[in-house]
């Protein structure tokens with residue numbers, strides 16, 4: 001069994017869900033694979049590491065990218081970016097979005113005065129983004145790219161759960177940030193109420209390309225290994241849905257869902273990707289209810305997803321002075 005990509009634990013990890021070849025469309029990989037629960041840090045990860053070619057094919061051709069944002073959505077992005085910027089150490093404003101797709105977040109950042117650049121695996125989306133908004137774009141895996149200058153902020157929304165190797169991603173984030181620079185991400189979270197109670201009906205398990213879900217503890221520890229200090233955590237997403245909790249206990253699904261099947265470790269065959277109810281969609285898109293819902297979520301921490309802001313450790317002022325002296329002496 002593959003060691004946990006967050007804490008490298010190997011002992012006592014258990015198979016939680018099995019995705020059969022028939023159900024492979026759910027994670028987008030043409031293979032049989034299991035979702036494993038790490039006993040030590042409670043994260044979930046796929047017992048299979050897809051190749052770069054598999055990922056390129058997935059995100060270049062088959063992945064469905066988000067549509068153009070509504071005003072309510074853009075406003076909520078701006079609120080997150082303003083929250084991040086409160087922790088900035090300098091006035092400079094160079095920002096990179098990893099996995100930028102059509103550039104929805106970059107538009108919000110641009111409106112707030114950031115100098116934006118985008119990175120993605122999808123060449124077509126990047127060239128459209130460059131033509132429409134003029135942002136500099138970088139095609140390829142973030143970890144493999146060389147950036148001529150460091151950034152003051154890096155943003156990665158719904159990217160972390162798609163990573164093959166989170167450790168090298170986090171190391172690269174530390175490498176491309178200025179000292180004191182900020183990293184902001186959104187990712188679904190393992191070991192939340194919804195993930196535990198909804199079982200195999202937890203919608204994130206079945207989404208295309210979702211390879212791992214860190215627990216809160218595992219994510220904080222991984223970033224701190226690379227001198228990225230947590231400055232803000234905010235619960236997002238949804239609390240457990242009573243309907244899905246009951247369905248997962250009974251081993252049933254909604255009849256309206258697609259006919260793809262997924263085999264769980266408990267031997268249950270589910271049908272298709274669980275969908276969000278209309279009430280949840282209204283909640284997610286309403287200009288008036290959404291900010292209220294955000295506040296409630298922050299208070300109760302009941303969501304199955306999360307926004308994080310980390311800051312790269314600044315260079316110790318004493319040490320940087322010493323460096324100046326030694327430079328002058330030389």
Ligand SMILES: [Zn+2]
Pocket residue numbers: 004005006007008009038039040041042043218
């Ligand atoms: Zn672990």
